[in-house]
Amino acid sequence: MKPNTGKNILVLMADQMTPSSLRSYGNTVSKTPRIDALAGEGVVFDSAYCASPLCAPSRFAFMAGKLPSKIGAYDNAAELPAQTLTFAHYLRAAGYRTVLSGKMHFCGPDQLHGFEERLTTDIYPADFGWVPDWEQPEVRPSWYHNMSSVLDAGPCVRTNQLDFDDEVTFTVRQKLYDIARERQVGSDARPFCIVASLTHPHDPYAIPSEYWDLYRDEEIDLPRTNLSYDESDPHSKRLRHVSENDRTPPTQQQVRNARHAYYGALSYVDAQFGAILDALKATGLADDTIVVVTSDHGDMLGERGLWYKMTFFENAARVPLIVHAPKAFAPHRVKASVSTIDLLPTLVELATGNRESAWPDPIDGHSLVPHLRGDGGHDETFGEYLAEGAIAPIVMIRRGSYKFIHTPADPDQLFDLEADPQELINLASDPAHAKTVEALRAEVRQRWNLDTLRREVVASQRRRRFHYAATTQGRIQSWDWQPFNDASQRYMRNHIELDTLEAMARFPRVVHE
Numbered sequence: 001m002k003p004n005t006g007k008n009i010l011v012l013m014a015d016q017m018t019p020s021s022l023r024s025y026g027n028t029v030s031k032t033p034r035i036d037a038l039a040g041e042g043v044v045f046d047s048a049y050c051a052s053p054l055c056a057p058s059r060f061a062f063m064a065g066k067l068p069s070k071i072g073a074y075d076n077a078a079e080l081p082a083q084t085l086t087f088a089h090y091l092r093a094a095g096y097r098t099v100l101s102g103k104m105h106f107c108g109p110d111q112l113h114g115f116e117e118r119l120t121t122d123i124y125p126a127d128f129g130w131v132p133d134w135e136q137p138e139v140r141p142s143w144y145h146n147m148s149s150v151l152d153a154g155p156c157v158r159t160n161q162l163d164f165d166d167e168v169t170f171t172v173r174q175k176l177y178d179i180a181r182e183r184q185v186g187s188d189a190r191p192f193c194i195v196a197s198l199t200h201p202h203d204p205y206a207i208p209s210e211y212w213d214l215y216r217d218e219e220i221d222l223p224r225t226n227l228s229y230d231e232s233d234p235h236s237k238r239l240r241h242v243s244e245n246d247r248t249p250p251t252q253q254q255v256r257n258a259r260h261a262y263y264g265a266l267s268y269v270d271a272q273f274g275a276i277l278d279a280l281k282a283t284g285l286a287d288d289t290i291v292v293v294t295s296d297h298g299d300m301l302g303e304r305g306l307w308y309k310m311t312f313f314e315n316a317a318r319v320p321l322i323v324h325a326p327k328a329f330a331p332h333r334v335k336a337s338v339s340t341i342d343l344l345p346t347l348v349e350l351a352t353g354n355r356e357s358a359w360p361d362p363i364d365g366h367s368l369v370p371h372l373r374g375d376g377g378h379d380e381t382f383g384e385y386l387a388e389g390a391i392a393p394i395v396m397i398r399r400g401s402y403k404f405i406h407t408p409a410d411p412d413q414l415f416d417l418e419a420d421p422q423e424l425i426n427l428a429s430d431p432a433h434a435k436t437v438e439a440l441r442a443e444v445r446q447r448w449n450l451d452t453l454r455r456e457v458v459a460s461q462r463r464r465r466f467h468y469a470a471t472t473q474g475r476i477q478s479w480d481w482q483p484f485n486d487a488s489q490r491y492m493r494n495h496i497e498l499d500t501l502e503a504m505a506r507f508p509r510v511v512h513e
Contacts, residue, residue: 004094005353008289009193012273016202019320031267034274042324043372047264047337049381050297053309053316056105058296065363068384074457075387085361087344088114091351097190102197104111111481118481119171123199124163126479128468131461137391146244153258154157154203157214165198167363168273175281179236180283181507188260201265211264218262223302225422234410239389241269241308291324310389312396312405329372336379337398341365367432388455393453404440410448
């Protein structure tokens, strides 16, 4: 690896945050001043996509710079193999201190994947308990969320997710203070890459009154597009079954409540990001830190009668992507379509100043630095969905104004997003677009062997279901990450002189003339 540039990197990651809900992407309801400020001074990607509209596959692809099928990241119970290289490995090799706090949904015994430190456990289990079953598509997985998140949406005092995200924010702020104090005594001067990954605004849609009350009920916008079960495409019908959308349909007020709580959760996320950014500034580290804001996927929020994710429609597949480094890159917006798998080569280039030409392991992503500099860059992205609600691989190609969605199980979908941003007109069977469709089908055949991929997914599902059944018999050995704190080195301890301890812990240090 090339020597590092000395620039710190802070990734602020939310969960299920769709860009259509943010003011920096044209929304007029949400109140997210800290994200808005980063966007105003940063580079905003208007057409950024996740590699898969589901938590674990998207996060693994983001970490590895590869499409999910290349690393077996099929669903939320897939293992990310320990030998898979992530941007944490590359940055650590370049001399970075790599730190993770919060959700990354790693499954399997390796819970670090290149991070030197992990400050919290994960909110989701690390085992194989959530494996879909493509061989029984009519059976709804009992562990998957239903519509209760929407039906019960509203204000609350406390939730599991608030406990988690408050801890994430606290530990990141504390780590920034520790880094600053260590730098002032010269004990560790390495640049850092910190990933702070919150679980909000992911459902359930419940948020304290402090954030709920930021919004009046009448200002909450409702979905622009409502489709019935019969009007839906085949994959959407399966998703409606998986989440029981039509068995327990929400009222208009329940829809409004869910979106109200989602907006409140966005404001909560903004406040947590703001608290971390305040600590970054207070420690004097802000000017030398590149800040990246993104999410793992979006949320349909009732559009087309759908909720959550698991589809390549815009609200679920697109993500916010903001890079804030005003001293390096002038504020501007990027229209071209890019992907979160492009962040691995981007972070490596930002960290080393060089674009790697010979990777230890080939990746699918492309550096976004040309886009950041405003001097070109690619305009295409690819996606895969291989989990709940599917019965065969679903792949997506986004290039120019077109989005093409293909699966052997269903009719093709082709949308012109410039002319039809709400994706209401499927052009796949339009004779005027026959050549475009055939070219895209040929590209799908060239890029993927979908029959082989389906067999691999089904075989993996069988193995992991058996593995989970076997390893939950008798004594269970958990893979969940257990953070370690050495209490003997915290606060006041008798093996450290009081004046020395106080001087080390105070930031900035008192300098006596």
